[in-house]
Amino acid sequence: MAFDLPHHSWCVKWRSCFPSAWNVILFLSCLTHVVSGQIRYSIPEEMKKGTVIGNVAQDLGLDLQRLRSGRARIVTGESVQYTELNTDKGILVVNERIDREQLCGDVTPCSFSFEIILENPIELHRVVVEILDVNDHAPTFKNKHVHLEISESATIGSHFDLESADDSDVGANSLQKYVLTASDSFVLKQHSHADGSTFAEMILQKPLDRETNPRLSLKLIAVDGGAPPRSGTVNIDITVLDANDNAPVFNQSVYRATVVENAPIGTFITAVNASDADSGSNGVVTYAFSNLKGNTAEVFDINSASGRISVAGKIDFEKDKKYELRVGAKDQGGLNDASKVIIDVIDVNDNAPVINVMSFSSPVSEDTPARTTIAVISVKDADSERNGKITCSIESNLPFKIESSLTNYYNLLSETAFDRETMPGYNITITATDSGLPPLSSANTLQLRISDVNDNAPFFTKPSYTASIVENNVPGTSVLTVSARDYDWSQNARISYLLEDTQASTVSNYVSINSETGVVHAVRSFDYEQIKQLQVVVKAQDGGSPPLSSNVTVKIMIQDQNDNAPQVLYPVQTSNSVVAEMVPRSADVGYLVTKVVAVDVDSGQNAWLSYKLQKATDRALFEVGLQNGEIRTIRQVTDKDAVKQRLTVVVEDNGQPSRSATVNVNVAVADSFPEVFSEFTDFTHDKEYNDNLTFYLVLALAVVSFLFITCLVVIISVKIYRWRQCRILYHSSLPVIPYYPPRYSDTLGTGTLQHVYNYEVCRTTDSRKSDCKFGRAGSQNVLIMDPSCTGTMQRIQNEKNILDEPDSPVEVSLMICDDSPS
Numbered sequence: 001m002a003f004d005l006p007h008h009s010w011c012v013k014w015r016s017c018f019p020s021a022w023n024v025i026l027f028l029s030c031l032t033h034v035v036s037g038q039i040r041y042s043i044p045e046e047m048k049k050g051t052v053i054g055n056v057a058q059d060l061g062l063d064l065q066r067l068r069s070g071r072a073r074i075v076t077g078e079s080v081q082y083t084e085l086n087t088d089k090g091i092l093v094v095n096e097r098i099d100r101e102q103l104c105g106d107v108t109p110c111s112f113s114f115e116i117i118l119e120n121p122i123e124l125h126r127v128v129v130e131i132l133d134v135n136d137h138a139p140t141f142k143n144k145h146v147h148l149e150i151s152e153s154a155t156i157g158s159h160f161d162l163e164s165a166d167d168s169d170v171g172a173n174s175l176q177k178y179v180l181t182a183s184d185s186f187v188l189k190q191h192s193h194a195d196g197s198t199f200a201e202m203i204l205q206k207p208l209d210r211e212t213n214p215r216l217s218l219k220l221i222a223v224d225g226g227a228p229p230r231s232g233t234v235n236i237d238i239t240v241l242d243a244n245d246n247a248p249v250f251n252q253s254v255y256r257a258t259v260v261e262n263a264p265i266g267t268f269i270t271a272v273n274a275s276d277a278d279s280g281s282n283g284v285v286t287y288a289f290s291n292l293k294g295n296t297a298e299v300f301d302i303n304s305a306s307g308r309i310s311v312a313g314k315i316d317f318e319k320d321k322k323y324e325l326r327v328g329a330k331d332q333g334g335l336n337d338a339s340k341v342i343i344d345v346i347d348v349n350d351n352a353p354v355i356n357v358m359s360f361s362s363p364v365s366e367d368t369p370a371r372t373t374i375a376v377i378s379v380k381d382a383d384s385e386r387n388g389k390i391t392c393s394i395e396s397n398l399p400f401k402i403e404s405s406l407t408n409y410y411n412l413l414s415e416t417a418f419d420r421e422t423m424p425g426y427n428i429t430i431t432a433t434d435s436g437l438p439p440l441s442s443a444n445t446l447q448l449r450i451s452d453v454n455d456n457a458p459f460f461t462k463p464s465y466t467a468s469i470v471e472n473n474v475p476g477t478s479v480l481t482v483s484a485r486d487y488d489w490s491q492n493a494r495i496s497y498l499l500e501d502t503q504a505s506t507v508s509n510y511v512s513i514n515s516e517t518g519v520v521h522a523v524r525s526f527d528y529e530q531i532k533q534l535q536v537v538v539k540a541q542d543g544g545s546p547p548l549s550s551n552v553t554v555k556i557m558i559q560d561q562n563d564n565a566p567q568v569l570y571p572v573q574t575s576n577s578v579v580a581e582m583v584p585r586s587a588d589v590g591y592l593v594t595k596v597v598a599v600d601v602d603s604g605q606n607a608w609l610s611y612k613l614q615k616a617t618d619r620a621l622f623e624v625g626l627q628n629g630e631i632r633t634i635r636q637v638t639d640k641d642a643v644k645q646r647l648t649v650v651v652e653d654n655g656q657p658s659r660s661a662t663v664n665v666n667v668a669v670a671d672s673f674p675e676v677f678s679e680f681t682d683f684t685h686d687k688e689y690n691d692n693l694t695f696y697l698v699l700a701l702a703v704v705s706f707l708f709i710t711c712l713v714v715i716i717s718v719k720i721y722r723w724r725q726c727r728i729l730y731h732s733s734l735p736v737i738p739y740y741p742p743r744y745s746d747t748l749g750t751g752t753l754q755h756v757y758n759y760e761v762c763r764t765t766d767s768r769k770s771d772c773k774f775g776r777a778g779s780q781n782v783l784i785m786d787p788s789c790t791g792t793m794q795r796i797q798n799e800k801n802i803l804d805e806p807d808s809p810v811e812v813s814l815m816i817c818d819d820s821p822s
Contacts, residue, residue: 041092042130045100050093053083053129056116057090060125064090070118075358077380078112083129085116092127100131101168105294108133108170115378115409117359122373124358124406135173135226139165141234146220148236149334152210153243160186160202161328161338164291165222165232176225181218188220193324193340199291202236210240244333246277248285255327255341257309261317261348269300272307274329274337281332290328290338300325300343309341317347318382349387349436354380355444358409363451366420374400375412375446379432387436394430402430412446420450421487454492454544458484460552465538467520468557471528479511479556482518484540492544500537500551507536511556520554528560529601562606562655568663570597580666583645587637593622596629596663598651608654614662615648622667624649631665643670 041054057067066072067087074085084095104110111130117123146163167175178200180188186202193199200220216238223231250272257270276283287307289297300323301312307327323343330336360375381388392402392410399416412428426448433441460482467480486493497518499507511534513520520538534556541549571581571594581594600607611629616622621641623634631647645667652660 038126038128040128040130042132043094043098044132044134045098046134046136047094047098049095049097053092053094055090056085056092056127060116062090062118064088066118070120070123072116072118074114075117075356075378076114077354077356077378078114081114082112083114083127098131100133100170101137103131106168106170110170115358117376119359119361122359122376122411124376124409126406133170133173135169135224135230137168137173138230139167139175139222139224139232141165141220141222141232143234145235145237147239149239149241150204150208151241151244151333151335152208154204154208154335156204156207158204158247158335159189160204161290161336162200162202162220162236163234164197164199165234166293167222167224169224169226172225174224175222176229177223179221179223181221183216183218185216186218208240214240216240241334244278244282244331244335246282246331247335248274248276248329248331248337250274250327250329250337250339253339255339256344257341258344258346259311259315260346261315262350263311263315265311265313267311269309269311269343270341271309272302272327272329272339272341274307274339276331276335278331278333284332285329286331288328288330290326292325296323296325299323302327309343315345317345317384318351321345321347321384347384347387349383349434349438349440351382351387352440352442353390353432353434354382355430355432355442356380357444357446360446362447363449364414364418365451365453366418366455367453368414368418370414370416372414373411374414374428374448376405377410377412377430377444378408379410380408381432381434383434383436387434389435390432391435392430392432394428398426398428400426400428418450420452420489421456423450424489425449452489452492454488454542454546454548456487456492457548457550458486458495458540458542459550460484460540462552464552465554466557467554468559469522469526470559471526471561472563473522473525475522475524477522479520479522480554482513482520482538482540482552482554484518484550484552486542488542488544492542494543495540496543498539498541500539507534510534511536513538520556526558528558528603529564532558534558560603560606562602562653562657562659564601564606565659566598566600566609566651566653566661568596568598568651568661570595571663571665573663580668581631582668582670583633583637584671585637585639585641585669586671587633589633589635591633591637593631593633593667594665596624596631596649596651596665598629598661598663600653602653602655606653606655610652610654612650612652613647614650615646617642617645617647621645622647631667637669641669643668645669 039054039056039059043051043053056062057064064087067085067090072085072087074081074083080096082094082096082098084093085091086093100110103112109130110133111128113126113128116125116127118125141163143163148160150158150160162178165175165178167173175198178188178190178198180186180200180202185204185206185208187205189201189203191199191201202218216236218236218238220234220236221231222233223229251274252272255270255272259267259269272287274285274287276285286304287302288304289300289302295313299311299313299315300309302309307329309325309327322345325341325343326338327341328336328338356378358376358378361373364372364374377392379390379392381390390408392404394400394402394412399414399418401413401415403411403413405411410430412430428446428448429443430446431441431443433439461484462482465480465482469477469479482497484495484497486495495518496515497513498515499511499513501507508523510523510526510531511520512523518538518540520536526534536554536556537551538554539549539551541547583591583593596611598609598611600609609629610626611624612626613619613622613624618641621633621635621637622631622645624631624647629649629651631649647665647667649663649665650660651663652658
């Protein structure tokens with residue numbers, strides 16, 4: 001990912017003064033906007049935490065909103081993060097104290113780099129920060145005291161190597177010069193190595209006289225180039241020896257050798273050789289390293305007698321690619337010579353590529369389009385050249401591809417659209433292989449999850465549902481369970497069941513459904529006689545946004561239960577009326593007395609009715625039709641048959657268990673009305689007597705004496721009262737209406753088929769003694785007694801004129817009134 005950015009450069013100069021050892025000079029820092037997606041900044045070391053390094057947003061041409069929405073962040077493979085990105089202001093600030101010497105040692109220029117990554121869409125920018133040196137280290141000598149032994153026979157111009165000072169600073173702040181305290185015998189000469197480091201030699205300018213000055217004390221001062229400068233001092237103690245006038249001499253000024261990294265300890269590298277023209281003890285030469293920096297003394301070893309240099313520690317090409325060693329040769333007289341040994345390290349493919357995931361988007365929505373960046377990875381190999389050349393790959397059967405972006409960075413892209421229902425996730429193994437011999441590789445597996453999109457509606461496992469339930473069920477009874485499935489996942493597959501109102505009445509008044517389990521419950525007890533079938537529509541709706549749904553029809557059949565007993569429509573049974581069916585004594589066998597009419601609101605076999613004669617005054621006289629309920633005579637009626645006949649008919653349905661109803665039918669066997677009337681009165685009194693039998697028995701047992709006396713008084717009073725009424729009626733001009741006992745009436749308005757009876761009244765002069773002739777009814781002979789006398793007197797007055805005509809036959813409808821208060 002590259003950006004063509006305009007080139008900018010600006011410099012800021014700091015200068016501040018601090019007391020004593022903390023005096024530092026902050027030099028000019030220049031930061032440059034580099035093209036191809038790189039920014040370069042230069043800052044001094046030892047800056048305080050929070051110090052602004054640069055305006056990243058401005059330098060990259062990004063607005064602050066883009067930094068925040070893209071969740072801009074710094075990614076680096078290092079354990080210490082020296083910088084921090086302030087996304088609110090778009091600036092880069094110091095996060096940790098930066099010590100250039102600790103970070104880079106003597107390597108110059110010193111810099112570190114990191115990447116700034118943004119998401120949505122993914123952008124990658126590299127930032128390089130150069131650390132400028134500050135004069136925060138004074139030159140130091142390894143030893144505080146140096147002891148030299150110089151022969152008095154040393155010739156003028158002899159060179160004596162001095163210990164070099166070490167200054168961790170670089171550039172102008174590094175070691176610049178050495179100063180030797182005033183001496184008549186020696187002058188100081190300064191030299192520079194190819195790497196820019198300096199060292200000093202003392203040159204003898206005046207012969208030494210051991211007898212005059214056997215010992216000399218000098219001070220060597222190392223001064224750096226800082227402002228103000230810093231310095232370090234070492235004391236040089238010189239012992240003047242007896243004459244040794246030949247110093248050792250190396251046969252080469254520079255030795256070159258190579259060593260393979262990871263060479264085992266003890267591996268021979270090279271050998272140095274120096275000769276001394278002296279003989280005896282003055283000609284014995286010993287070898288030693290001088291002026292070694294850092295941990296070089298731990299890596300190499302030299303045999304002091306033979307000059308053989310070998311491996312003493314671990315050699316790592318990735319850490320140091322070249323070593324420069326200074327070897328000194330010294331004889332017994334203190335004369336010495338020095339030579340340089342340059343050792344080049346040969347790289348070995350001992351580092352496998354390292355894969356770091358910079359950004360990884362998981363889960364990814366299944367509607368993500370193709371060519372979407374899934375991950376950004378960084379692959380680095382510490383080896384060099386061919387050993388560090390890397391190729392990345394993934395499995396060929398996966399719908400992804402990997403492409404290189406910036407150096408050592410790769411993008412993982414999707415090639416096709418996803419379908420979570422087919423493949424809910426992928427294990428993507430990224431393999432990085434270098435080009436070494438043999439090649440080394442490493443792998444990193446990314447577990448990519450595909451997030452669900454609500455693209456599947458729920459569907460029922462059946463096209464429709466049918467269930468049945470017996471009426472009179474307990475409210476809350478489970479009727480059936482509907483089930484739906486959804487190929488989606490999680491909330492998108494969470495199904496809720498709802499009822500849809502499709503009928504005139506609200507469905508929720510009849511059934512309910514558990515929104516989670518789909519169990520349909522009866523809200524109330526069903527009555528087959530009111531509703532025989534219920535059809536509802538159940539909707540299955542998922543939890544997606546927007547939600548998807550589907551419907552299914554559920555038919556609930558109500559099954560009949562034998563919960564209704566038969567109802568007798570005729571003859572009507574009431575508490576204050578009695579219906580009597582008349583049968584003439586001349587009736588033949590099979591005479592239709594009456595028909596018991598009953599219905600059952602149940603259905604099916606629960607409504608199949610059968611009629612049985614349960615009790616009868618004379619079972620040999622009547623029978624009941626099993627299917628039609630017709631009451632007929634089964635023999636000829638005789639004069640010996642009682643006028644009052646009571647039949648008890650049981651109407652029974654065919655349910656399991658069966659239910660029944662009982663009806664009492666009063667039959668009067670007579671040819672004349674007075675005979676029927678007298679017997680019919682007994683029906684009423686018998687009924688009242690039976691209804692109150694228990695009460696009267698208890699009352700009679702308690703107050704039998706009182707009742708006896710009371711009855712006598714009542715009887716006498718009634719006789720007197722009737723006698724007086726008869727006298728009044730005899731002398732009056734009103735027509736005589738026959739008296740009939742109360743409660744002998746028809747239940748008008750109750751639904752029973754009305755029967756009107758005609759009779760002839762023959763009037764004579766003495767109306768009280770006239771007889772009544774009853775004619776045959778239009779249908780059947782039924783005597784109807786009205787317990788209410790409402791309208792009776794009115795009808796009497798309307799018929800008065802007819803009754804006043806003597807000896808004229810008239811047809812009269814007779815209604816007998818009940819005198820009771822009811």
